[in-house]
Amino acid sequence: MSALNPHIQAELEDRLRFETLLAELSMRFINLPPDQVDQEIENALRCLVEALHVDRSTLGHLSEDRRDIVVTHSFTRPGFEAFPLFPSLATAAPLLVRTLLSGQPFIMPRLVDLPTEGDADRQLFRSHQILSGMVVPLMVGGRVIGAVGCSLAHGEREWPEPMVRGLRLIADVFANALARQSADRALQESEERMRLAAAAAHIGLWVWDIPHDAIWVSDRARILYGVQPDEPVNFQRFIASLHPEDRSPVETAVQGVLRQGGDFCEEYRVVYPNGVVRWLYAIGSCRLDAQGQPVRLMGASLDITERRDQEARLRGALEEVQRLQAQLARENLYLRQEVKSSQGHGRIVGQSPALRRVLTQVEQVAPTASSVLLLGETGTGKELFATAIHTLSPRRNRAMVRVNCAAIPAALIESELFGREKGAYSGALARQIGRFEMADGSTIFLDEISELPLESQAKLLRVLQEKEVERLGSPKIIKVDVRVIAATNRDLAKAVAEGRFREDLYYRLNVFPITAPPLRERLEDVPLLVWAFVEEFSKAMGKPVEAITKTSLLGLQRYPWPGNVRELRNTIERVMILASGPTLKIDRPGTVATPVTRGLATLAEAEREHIQRVLEFTGGRIRGASGAAEILGLKPTTLESRMAKLGLHRR
Structure with a gap:
């Protein structure tokens, strides 16, 4: 491939430099602050000289009468005479100005190319060593606002159309920047005039003749400081009008200005004769004489009471927001602690068919948003299954919120679930975020759902149907996206029949029921559970266990475990407390011998002791599934009679 013609090669290189310069300038002037436009234009003219290999570059603005161009910016390569900043280019170069004002570029490859009507221009160019050049107008919206150009002082050059077109593009960048600068300055000046006009109606002017200690005050200033129309004013009278707490700081500030001169700026309170207190903002300037002595302090004062009141209200609101944030942080900490404590032994252990069947149901329902009702006896691990459903769901990135409906007093259950506003009822001293709001985008686990009062059941039904809550004391509707998992060891269908549980809520919760199997139906899981609990307590108590006797495991598998997994865990914890060696021997509940310290008990005493143990096991609950009456095989009324x-x- 043959090499390019040197002339063509140079032209391509010039074009590349020109396009690079155009791209760089475009980036520099994008969103450039108005106060930086002039400096950036100076830099751009220098770059233009370097890129085009010219000696000078110049920029001018259109005059106010729109008939002339005033040169404002110029850059000259070292070693050449700088182009003067002409206040009127139309007089010195009329042909140049007429061409530019018509919107056309002025192209001059050589001085001899100028027409006869350009004699004045030729004389100007010759006197300033301009042998060749081009100038293009700056245009915005079809109107000329100035011009930019470049010239040679050491030779002549042809200015091809691509170069002229490129300079026009650069001129567009300059024009847009200058237009923005002009508009911003006009806006700032307008805003400043408006601000001064608005302030002038409320400010009070004053001048302190320091050597004679006499203060001249305007009528507005007399009103601001509570001074009578004909009352003379000096520095002591001014200080006497101030609030006692502000006098010393103001005197110190004034003495500092008197020593050094300069500006005075303070905010202080003025107390009127009727006891009213107003806040004033005062700004002034102190003038010193030739010997450095203060001569005059003059300035203005403005009533800022309303602004200070607003600041006080904002500070109060900010403190309230900070208090609420702290409360929310405490609630989040409580929530994290609750989650942490509930997940301390959170893995589900076992391989029995009954357990695998339930885990299959968990895996099936977890990815959905359907409500789940967990059924089963006390101690079967319903909360662990709820945790597993949440962990496998798309909501697992947020903590699951847990609520024990039986542990919250009936009077507080609604505020706990749905939240309350400050003052919603006596004792509601602060706003409280409800558990449903906390669980927005996550899962809420309602344990012991059967203990929920009927009034709260109605509100819970609305949340499930409408997906919205109302805090107590507020009519505002809050949309929530919460998945509900409920759990109970009671027979909800029976509770519905007896009128203790809403039928519509029951069907809303019972979308996907899961029954946690009792331990007696999965006795093959007992050895795995025993080892899991032994490892847990071994780490916590620092007691390593290497083996468990086979007879112990067999004995534990023959026990029906009425208290289910919870009873097994308590049994292992008790044994670990008493353990003293690496081999663990575990006696199943009810087989530990106790020494006889008195005579045999009567039948009534034995019956009383047995009923007492059953009541302790059920937590005092008589009726319902796994209640004391069911375990003893008695009717609830018969048990209560006995x-x-x-x-x-x-208890």
Whole structure:
């Protein structure tokens, strides 16, 4: 491939430099602050000289009468005479100005190319060593606002159309920047005039003749400082009008200005004769004489009471926001602690068919948003299954919120679930975020759902249907996206029939029921559970266990475990407390011998002791599934009659 013609090669290189310069200038002037436009134009003219290999570059603005161009910016290569900043280019170069004002570029390859009407221009160019050049107009919206050009002082050159077109593009960049600068300055000046005009109606002017200690005050200033129309004013009278707490700081500030001169700027309170207190903002300037002594302090004062009141209200609101943030942080900490404590032994252990069947149901329902109702006896791990459903769901990135409906007093259950506003009822001293709001975008686990009062059941039904809550004391509707998992060890269908649980809520919750199997139906899981609990307590207590006797495991598998996994865990914890060696021997509940310290008990005493143990096991609950009456095989009314006869009371 043959080499390019040197002339063509140079032209291509010039074009590349020109396009690069155009791109760089375009980036520099994008969103350039108005106060930086002039400096950036100076830099751009220098770059233009370097890129085009010229000696000078110049920029001018259109005059106010729009008939002339005033040269404002110029850059000259070192070693050449700088182009003067002409206040009127139309007089010195009329042909140049006429051409530019018509919107056309002025192209001059050689001085001899100028027409006869350009004699004045030729004389100007010759006197300033301009042998060749081109100038293009700056245009915005079809109107000329100035011009930019470049010239040679050491030779002549042809100015091809691509170069002229490129300079026009650069001129567009300059024109847009200058137009923005002009508009911003006009806006700032307009805003400043408006601000001064608005302030002038409320400011009070004053001049302190320091050597004679006499203060001249305008009528507005007399009103601001509570001074009578004919009352003379000096520095002591001024200080006397101030609030006692502000006098010393103001005197110190004034003495500092008197020593050094300069500006005075303070905010202080003025107390009027009727006791009213107003805030004033004062600004002034102190003039010193030739010997450095203060001569005059003059300035203005403005009433800023309303602004200070607003600041006080804002500070109060900010403190309230900070208090609420702290409260929310405490609630989040409580939530994290609750989650952490509930997940301390959170893995589900076992391989029995009954457990695998339930885990399959968990995996099936977890990816959906459907409500889940967990059923089963006390101690079967319903909360662990709820945690597993949440962990496998798309909502797992947010913590699951847990609520024990039986542990919250009936009077507080609604504020706990749905939140309250400050002052919603007596004792509601602060706003409280409800658990449903906390669980927005996550899962809420309602344990012991059967203990929920009927009034709260109605509100819970609305949340499930409408996906919205109302805080107590507020009519505002809050949209929530919460998945509900409920759990109970009671027979909800029976509770519905007895009128203790809403039927519509039951069907809304019972979308996907899962029954946690009791431990007696998965006895093959007992060895795995035993080892899991042993490892847990071994780490916590620092007691390593290497083996568990086979007879212990067999014995534990023959026990029906009425308290289910919770009873097994408590049994292992008790054994670990007493353990003293690496081999663990575990006696199943009810087989530990106790020494006889007195005679045999009567039948009534034995019956009383047995009923008492069952009541302790059920937590004092008599009725319902796994209640004391069901375990003893008695009707609830019969059991209550016997308890009254034996002098027993529920704890």
